[in-house]
Amino acid sequence: MTKPSTVPTDAAHDHAVCIDKAIATASAVCAERGLKLTPVRQRVLEIVWRAHAPIGAYEILAELARERDKAAPPTVYRALEFLMQAGLVHRIDSLNAFIGCDEPAKPHVAQFLVCRQCHRVVELDDPAISNLLTEKSRAAGFQLEPSSVELTGLCDTCVGH
Ligand SMILES: [Zn+2]
Ligand SMILES: [Zn+2]
Numbered sequence: 570m571t572k573p574s575t576v577p578t579d580a581a582h583d584h585a586v587c588i589d590k591a592i593a594t595a596s597a598v599c600a601e602r603g604l605k606l607t608p609v610r611q612r613v614l615e616i617v618w619r620a621h622a623p624i625g626a627y628e629i630l631a632e633l634a635r636e637r638d639k640a641a642p643p644t645v646y647r648a649l650e651f652l653m654q655a656g657l658v659h660r661i662d663s664l665n666a667f668i669g670c671d672e673p674a675k676p677h678v679a680q681f682l683v684c685r686q687c688h689r690v691v692e693l694d695d696p697a698i699s700n701l702l703t704e705k706s707r708a709a710g711f712q713l714e715p716s717s718v719e720l721t722g723l724c725d726t727c728v729g730h
């Protein structure tokens with residue numbers, strides 16, 4: 570297994586526990602909704618979670634191809650599509666990459682803080698923000714559909730560099 574390249578800097582963070590927890594949550598969410606977390610879907614989810622950093626589909630495919638004889642691109646795309654539908658991963662459009670969701674059990678429209686330097690992503694799930702956007706849109710004569718928001722800036726680590 571590859572060592573995660575980017576993990577939170579606090580020493581107390583045990584990333585193996587973190588991945589285990591994400592998989593356990595995913596299994597529970599799928600079981601509850603009658604969805605099937607197949608081995609390949611679970612493996613793709615683990616790869617997405619291997620670092621707290623967005624990962625591109627091509628990178629996931631490369632990782633999977635190292636482990637399996639057959640890792641066709643459609644397999645990865647289908648698995649990602651499933652994981653997104655289930656709310657287990659989010660797509661970060663501005664990076665063309667995917668991150669694992671911390672709280673897949675709760676339906677939400679997320680706001681993402683994207684570090685323009687290291688591409689680290691922090692997820693905010695603040696209903697106050699989405700409600701305000703819905704309100705303002707309505708006032709502007711616009712029917713907003715559930716839309717995630719991506720905001721660019723610098724993370725704590727990058728701000729001093
Ligand atoms: Zn972690
Ligand atoms: Zn989320």
Ligand SMILES: [Zn+2]
Nearest residue numbers: 684687724727
């Ligand atoms: Zn950064």
